[in-house]
Amino acid sequence: MSRAVIETLVWTALALGVIGVYLSWTAGRLDRLHSRMDAARAALDAQLVRRASVVLEVATSGVLDPASSIVLYEAAHGARQAEEEQREVAESELSQALRAVFADAAQVDLLKAAPGGEAAAEELAAAVRRVPMARRFHNDAVRAARALRRHRKVRWFRLAGHAPFPLAFEMDDEPPADLADRP
Amino acid sequence: MKIGIVCPYSWDVPGGVQFHIRDLAEHLIRLGHEVSVLAPADDETPLPPYVVSAGRAVPVPYNGSVARLNFGFLSAARVRRWLHDGVFDVIHIHEPASPSLGLLSCWAAQGPIVATFHTSNPRSRAMIAAYPILQPALEKISARIAVSEYARRTLVEHLGGDAVVIPNGVDVDFFAKAEANPDWSGQTLGFIGRIDEPRKGLPVLMAAFPKIVEACPDVRLLVAGRGDEEEAVASLPAELRARVEFLGMVSDEDKARLLRSVDVYVAPNTGGESFGIILVEALSAGAAVLASDLDAFAQVLDQGAAGELFANEDADALAAGAVALLRDPERRAELSARGSAHVRRFDWSTVGADILAVYETVTDGAAAVATDERVRLRTRLGLTRDPS
Numbered sequence: 001m002s003r004a005v006i007e008t009l010v011w012t013a014l015a016l017g018v019i020g021v022y023l024s025w026t027a028g029r030l031d032r033l034h035s036r037m038d039a040a041r042a043a044l045d046a047q048l049v050r051r052a053s054v055v056l057e058v059a060t061s062g063v064l065d066p067a068s069s070i071v072l073y074e075a076a077h078g079a080r081q082a083e084e085e086q087r088e089v090a091e092s093e094l095s096q097a098l099r100a101v102f103a104d105a106a107q108v109d110l111l112k113a114a115p116g117g118e119a120a121a122e123e124l125a126a127a128v129r130r131v132p133m134a135r136r137f138h139n140d141a142v143r144a145a146r147a148l149r150r151h152r153k154v155r156w157f158r159l160a161g162h163a164p165f166p167l168a169f170e171m172d173d174e175p176p177a178d179l180a181d182r183p
Numbered sequence: 184m185k186i187g188i189v190c191p192y193s194w195d196v197p198g199g200v201q202f203h204i205r206d207l208a209e210h211l212i213r214l215g216h217e218v219s220v221l222a223p224a225d226d227e228t229p230l231p232p233y234v235v236s237a238g239r240a241v242p243v244p245y246n247g248s249v250a251r252l253n254f255g256f257l258s259a260a261r262v263r264r265w266l267h268d269g270v271f272d273v274i275h276i277h278e279p280a281s282p283s284l285g286l287l288s289c290w291a292a293q294g295p296i297v298a299t300f301h302t303s304n305p306r307s308r309a310m311i312a313a314y315p316i317l318q319p320a321l322e323k324i325s326a327r328i329a330v331s332e333y334a335r336r337t338l339v340e341h342l343g344g345d346a347v348v349i350p351n352g353v354d355v356d357f358f359a360k361a362e363a364n365p366d367w368s369g370q371t372l373g374f375i376g377r378i379d380e381p382r383k384g385l386p387v388l389m390a391a392f393p394k395i396v397e398a399c400p401d402v403r404l405l406v407a408g409r410g411d412e413e414e415a416v417a418s419l420p421a422e423l424r425a426r427v428e429f430l431g432m433v434s435d436e437d438k439a440r441l442l443r444s445v446d447v448y449v450a451p452n453t454g455g456e457s458f459g460i461i462l463v464e465a466l467s468a469g470a471a472v473l474a475s476d477l478d479a480f481a482q483v484l485d486q487g488a489a490g491e492l493f494a495n496e497d498a499d500a501l502a503a504g505a506v507a508l509l510r511d512p513e514r515r516a517e518l519s520a521r522g523s524a525h526v527r528r529f530d531w532s533t534v535g536a537d538i539l540a541v542y543e544t545v546t547d548g549a550a551a552v553a554t555d556e557r558v559r560l561r562t563r564l565g566l567t568r569d570p571s
Contacts, residue, residue: 029319029322032293032322032323033322036322036323036325039295039325039545039549040325040545042547043544043545043547043549046547047544126540129537129540130540130544132347133326133347133540133541133544134544136345136346136347137325137326137327137347137544137545139345140326140327140344140345140346141325143343143344143345144322144343144344147343148322
């Protein structure tokens with residue numbers, strides 16, 4: 001073989017090596033983003049379930065009037081039982097029910113005045129504050145993963161494998177103002 | 184919870200970010216958490232027991248001023264050792280986009296990472312150029328915190344994604360319970376900040392001062408902060424210079440007493456503020472506040488409900504606002520009462536609880552923070568390279 005051919009081969013091998021390292025590094029980046037997204041999704045799930053359970057507890061405690069209790073119970077029950085595709089809608093409905101029931105500051109005071117109500121109100125306030133927080137972190141992770149997955153190098157070399165395309169969690173998570181607001 | 188906090192700026196140089204980290208660390212320790220702070224510091228500087236030195240910071244021109252930053256091999260190694268020894272449940276990085284310890288930690292760590300963005304610089308060229316380098320490090324952050332709605336907007340604009348807003352904290356009672364100094368009260372205006380830093384706005388106040396004296400002949404101006412005093416009063420007519428008192432650098436206690444004593448606290452800053460902690464401190468002390476209408480200030484002052492705002496860099500508007508407040512004790516009392524109620528949301532008890540909520544959200548079910556091992560990459564590299 002002539003010297004020129006060997007030189008070309010060496011350069012090609014080197015170039016392939018560099019490209020390989022770069023692709024492998026990108027795959028590692030993507031892998032990390034996927035696991036961050038999974039962790040964020042698990043955290044969001046935990047916060048949503050926690051919110052629904054606190055609401056169920058308040059609804060069945062008999063502190064609130066029967067109409068409010070039924071509205072809250074229905075919404076919380078619906079949110080817990082919802083299928084994956086209906087989840088966003090059911091959780092939004094729970095947010096709306098909470099806003100409707102606690103639209104009046106007097107209702108919040110009523111809850112706080114009941115025995116053990118102070119702690120329940122605090123737990124409920126913490127839950128409604130953390131849901132938007134967890135959702136923001138989740139959707140931020142989704143955005144970062146989507147940005148990388150749309151890149152040419154990832155699509156052409158199928159670096160994402162069979163992982164499903166990441167989807168943001170869209171819902172109405174506005175908390176009731178009188179419950180969640182700071183003094 | 185085991186918490187690691189990364190401070191990007193020199194611990195021995197006083198600054199907003201450093202104070203914030205110090206107060207946060209001490210607040211968390213009081214609540215019973217294990218906290219370690221990694222910060223650049225000279226080896227001779229005495230450090231609190233919870234601070235680990237990452238070596239000496241090097242002064243580098245960055246972002247329009249000289250910043251003391253940490254970078255290079257040695258710092259990276261220290262970051263790795265700190266992460267390895269700490270076994271933290273969560274690490275909290277401040278200013279992850281500045282080329283210092285924040286960015287190094289982002290590179291070196293994996294696991295639950297929380298980051299707070301303090302500054303809100305307009306989009307810079309360097310930022311755009313550095314974007315592809317920053318992105319792989321920044322996308323490891325599981326939760327972003329912005330210190331104000333304004334800082335959040337710039338963050339979203341620059342880097343995309345989203346962040347939660349948690350303001351900087353203040354120990355409200357420390358200021359509310361400070362003792363007033365009679366020498367500093369009675370028709371007094373207060374100003375705290377670097378004298379020789381034009382962005383802090385002292386020149387605007389100096390331009391307005393003759394008008395204020397004209398309307399309120401007894402008024403005095405108390406200035407606390409580092410800088411050349413002669414130069415600061417150079418623009419004033421000679422007979423007014425005696426009405427400006429310079430207190431130099433003041434201790435935290437004296438700062439609280441000063442804020443407690445003055446009739447009106449003036450914040451004429453012309454820009455570069457992403458939060459305005461000094462306004463929160465002034466409100467905590469019950470001072471009536473007159474501030475320029477920067478986005479960040481308007482937000483702290485509840486769009487003017489907790490303190491008066493004037494058009495930025497407009498000396499006449501400042502003078503008019505100051506005169507109106509000096510002449511109206513009832514309005515001052517009203518602002519003071521409203522400010523004291525409004526400022527409770529910035530107290531460490533509230534802010535600390537919110538930050539802990541963020542920690543708990545990202546650590547729920549996640550493994551502890553570890554160093555980001557590159558071994559896997561090397562093994563893969565062995566497979567990918569052509570067998571030649």
